[in-house]
Amino acid sequence: MRQFWTLLAFSWIVACSSSSVSTAERTNSSEKAPLATVLKEETLEPYPGLKIDHVQFSNGLNAYIIPREQNGTVGVVVGYEVGSRFEKVGRTGLAHLFEHMMFRGTESFPEPFQTLSEWSGHEFNAFTSDDQTVYHEMVPLKNFEDALKFESERMRKLLITPQGFNTERGAVVSERKMNYEDSPGGRLHFELYQTAFDKHPYKTTPIGWQDDIERASFEDALSFYHRNYAPNRASIAIIGDIKTDETKNLLLKYFGSFEEVPFKGLDTPKETLYRKNRKKTIHLKTQAVFLGDAAFAPTYNDKEAFAELFMCVLFADSTSGYLQHTLVEKGIARSVSASCSPSVDPGLSTITIVGVPKVSAATLEKKYEEAKKGFLAWAKNDRFENIKKYFEISQLESMRSPMDFATSIVSNAVTAKDPLYSFKLVEEVKKLKFEDIEKQFKTREKIGHTRILIIPAEKNDPMKKDKK
Numbered sequence: 127m128r129q130f131w132t133l134l135a136f137s138w139i140v141a142c143s144s145s146s147v148s149t150a151e152r153t154n155s156s157e158k159a160p161l162a163t164v165l166k167e168e169t170l171e172p173y174p175g176l177k178i179d180h181v182q183f184s185n186g187l188n189a190y191i192i193p194r195e196q197n198g199t200v201g202v203v204v205g206y207e208v209g210s211r212f213e214k215v216g217r218t219g220l221a222h223l224f225e226h227m228m229f230r231g232t233e234s235f236p237e238p239f240q241t242l243s244e245w246s247g248h249e250f251n252a253f254t255s256d257d258q259t260v261y262h263e264m265v266p267l268k269n270f271e272d273a274l275k276f277e278s279e280r281m282r283k284l285l286i287t288p289q290g291f292n293t294e295r296g297a298v299v300s301e302r303k304m305n306y307e308d309s310p311g312g313r314l315h316f317e318l319y320q321t322a323f324d325k326h327p328y329k330t331t332p333i334g335w336q337d338d339i340e341r342a343s344f345e346d347a348l349s350f351y352h353r354n355y356a357p358n359r360a361s362i363a364i365i366g367d368i369k370t371d372e373t374k375n376l377l378l379k380y381f382g383s384f385e386e387v388p389f390k391g392l393d394t395p396k397e398t399l400y401r402k403n404r405k406k407t408i409h410l411k412t413q414a415v416f417l418g419d420a421a422f423a424p425t426y427n428d429k430e431a432f433a434e435l436f437m438c439v440l441f442a443d444s445t446s447g448y449l450q451h452t453l454v455e456k457g458i459a460r461s462v463s464a465s466c467s468p469s470v471d472p473g474l475s476t477i478t479i480v481g482v483p484k485v486s487a488a489t490l491e492k493k494y495e496e497a498k499k500g501f502l503a504w505a506k507n508d509r510f511e512n513i514k515k516y517f518e519i520s521q522l523e524s525m526r527s528p529m530d531f532a533t534s535i536v537s538n539a540v541t542a543k544d545p546l547y548s549f550k551l552v553e554e555v556k557k558l559k560f561e562d563i564e565k566q567f568k569t570r571e572k573i574g575h576t577r578i579l580i581i582p583a584e585k586n587d588p589m590k591k592d593k594k
């Protein structure tokens with residue numbers, strides 16, 4: 127899956143202090159009769175014997191319940207249809223900042239980090255991407271109901287205070303400096319999106335601009351929360367030692383009193399996909415050259431998404447891809463990787479190459495350009511078929527962990543509007559012919575490319591907003 131997720135760092139999590147004043151709405155769901163009803167129930171079965179009970183409630187909440195033996199544990203994943211795609215110019219970074227706010231405490235759980243740690247050790251986290259924000263925890267069965275209560279309070283009754291907001295704002299500014307401004311990997315990702323996009327909100331990535339984060343007011347945060355954290359913008363997956371009917375009743379008990387918040391969808395600006403290539407060089411205190419090569423990518427609705435993704439696997443998979451053989455094994459690059467999953471609007475398919483220290487940017491670029499010419503001849507016949515099998519196994523393997531599986535269901539429900547998109551992907555890749563890859567590779571060459579080179583230097587170049 128694509129997504130350069132900004133994972134919550136544990137270092138600052140522990141430092142968070144709780145607040146006691148709530149400015150959020152206060153309604154007690156457990157005392158009120160549930161307003162929502164069950165609109166639709168169905169059982170999805172992507173593979174024989176693998177059953178997912180889907181329940182849609184009248185307030186728009188979608189639940190995916192997966193009962194299975196799991197040593198007395200239950201995984202809870204809540205995904206919201208909100209990410210940096212929903213942000214406006216001058217108001218960037220709010221979705222990710224809000225991911226931090228969601229750990230500030232609720233009425234019944236004023237110290238979420240402590241509570242979640244007691245329930246689950248370190249098996250909880252969250253991430254924000256361009257298209258979604260996801261929260262997940264794995265808890266013992268005895269804490270399952272409390273975990274649902276906690277997630278319901280986070281959805282509509284979070285405790286938000288100006289003091290908590292300022293603390294998280296500071297944490298995000300530090301995270302930004304450490305993981306994006308001064309880190310070659312994060313900086314490469316940010317600069318690729320900044321340079322490739324002119325007007326689409328993907329341009330700024332979830333980390334946002336520091337001055338926007340510093341300027342955001344408490345009222346901005348509050349209104350962002352009330353607009354976006356709502357049952358009709360959420361999907362929840364529950365996996366483990368639970369029963370569907372009991373779980374459904376618990377969901378009604380804790381989420382049933384929440385009303386839908388009208389949302390008409392987004393009218394995002396369209397980028398010009400066929401345009402001249404762009405290139406930018408950044409100096410950073412780093413040992414090696416980093417080369418990022420990106421092209422606009424298909425969306426979840428484009429059938430080319432499957433060929434694009436598998437082409438990237440063939441070309442730059444970090445274990446079996448073509449560039450691994452031509453650049454890494456020949457001592458030119460230290461690593462290669464590809465990130466080519468679709469997104470809601472056209473995003474970027476990115477190839478990243480980290481040079482071996484002392485290999486210059488010019489050499490790395492030259493070797494990369496030369497290598498590209500030999501790709502299709504290399505990928506033909508046996509390699510194409512073998513890597514297809516490897517891809518299928520690795521995709522299914524990646525869903526073996528209950529948490530990863532539940533996250534994939536929620537994430538696909540929220541973004542692709544198809545909870546089984548990962549299964550569809552495996553089936554569609556199986557059907558691909560070599561000619562599909564050839565065609566996609568040639569099409570991709572015509573689409574606007576963006577290249578960023580990060581070059582070792584004594585000083586870091588500052589991040590600059592362009593004046594477009």
Ligand SMILES: [Zn+2]
Pocket residue numbers: 132133134135222226298301
């Ligand atoms: Zn963060």
